[in-house]
Amino acid sequence: EAQVTQNPRYLITVTGKKLTVTCSQNMNHEYMSWYRQDPGLGLRQIYYSMNVEVTDKGDVPEGYKVSRKEKRNFPLILESPSPNQTSLYFCASSPGGTGGSLGGYTFGSGTRLTVV
Amino acid sequence: AQSVAQPEDQVNVAEGNPLTVKCTYSVSGNPYLFWYVQYPNRGLQFLLKYITGDNLVKGSYGFEAEFNKSQTSFHLKKPSALVSDSALYFCAVRDGMNRDDKIIFGKGTRLHILP
Numbered sequence: 077e078a079q080v081t082q083n084p085r086y087l088i089t090v091t092g093k094k095l096t097v098t099c100s101q102n103m104n105h106e107y108m109s110w111y112r113q114d115p116g117l118g119l120r121q122i123y124y125s126m127n128v129e130v131t132d133k134g135d136v137p138e139g140y141k142v143s144r145k146e147k148r149n150f151p152l153i154l155e156s157p158s159p160n161q162t163s164l165y166f167c168a169s170s171p172g173g174t175g176g177s178l179g180g181y182t183f184g185s186g187t188r189l190t191v192v
Numbered sequence: 193a194q195s196v197a198q199p200e201d202q203v204n205v206a207e208g209n210p211l212t213v214k215c216t217y218s219v220s221g222n223p224y225l226f227w228y229v230q231y232p233n234r235g236l237q238f239l240l241k242y243i244t245g246d247n248l249v250k251g252s253y254g255f256e257a258e259f260n261k262s263q264t265s266f267h268l269k270k271p272s273a274l275v276s277d278s279a280l281y282f283c284a285v286r287d288g289m290n291r292d293d294k295i296i297f298g299k300g301t302r303l304h305i306l307p
Contacts, residue, residue: 080235111297116201118299119236119282166235180226180238181295 078103082167082184089157089191097152097187099167107170108150109134109181110142112163119166125150157191164188194219194287198298205273206306213268213301215283224286225266226295227257231279239281242266253277273305 080101089095101108109124111134121134125144139161141153150169154161165188168181195218205211217223224243228236240251247259257268268281283298 116299119297121294124294168236180228180241181236183228183235183237185235186233 078182080167080169080182080184082165082187085185085187087187087189089189091158091191092156095154095157095189097154097165097167097189099150099152099184100148101150101167101169101182102148103169103171103182104147105169105171105182106147108144109168110140110150110152111166111168112136113166113186114163122152122165157189159191162189162191194285194296196283196285196296196298198281198283198301200301201299202302202304204304204306207275208272211268211270211273211277211303211305213281213283213303215266215268215298216264217266217283217285218264219285219287221287223259223264223266225257225259226284226286227251227255227266227268228282228284228297229253229279230282230300236282239268275305275307278303278305 083098106127110122111119113119120136122140123134123142125131128147131142164186166186167184170181197216199214226241227239229239230236240249242249242259250256255270259266280300280302282300284295286295
């Protein structure tokens with residue numbers, strides 16, 4: 077089954093404790109992206125990657141890091157989480173290229189992160 | 193720069209009535225437009241898209257959307273609402289002039305279908 081898999085689904089952590097949210101897709105997609113969803117703000121893009129070793133900042137990159145060493149994986153790293161990073165996080169992928177997103181993004185099921 | 197607006201935070205519709213969820217957009221080039229739906233505790237699911245051609249686009253679950261270039265709108269519609277349509281709906285746009293794959297999402301409209 078074609079899918080984007082995120083782990084964990086739920087995570088409660090303390091301020092300053094480094095964490096990683098994993099994202100993996102099995103569709104050989106070139107484009108991957110991380111979003112955070114907050115009430116009243118919709119989906120805001122954190123980082124995206126157009127291919128292996130190619131990453132770029134989205135609209136709200138502060139406090140986050142990403143890497144794209146393999147095509148299928150795009151982990152989101154919070155080096156020192158803070159309470160304002162409490163949110164619902166989504167990973168998405170698409171085939172990429174100028175026509176890639178025209179079929180739509182495939183989203184993971186989300187990771188609900190709470191930083192206390 | 194591209195942008196998308198969903199003017200209604202919430203829409204309430206009685207079951208069996210037609211529904212409309214509004215979306216307007218702004219792009220520099222030709223717009224590529226999308227609707228996604230999010231059910232509770234789930235990720236976003238692709239509903240339908242407009243790339244080119246017929247202004248009326250049909251998608252999943254009986255939904256359709258009408259592209260109106262003069263009004264820069266892409267409203268989501270369904271002739272007869274079901275209680276199971278209750279969810280959060282996102283409109284999204286990609287500027288055809290952009291070479292990257294970036295899609296901008298609206299803030300979402302929560303649709304309540306009343307039994």
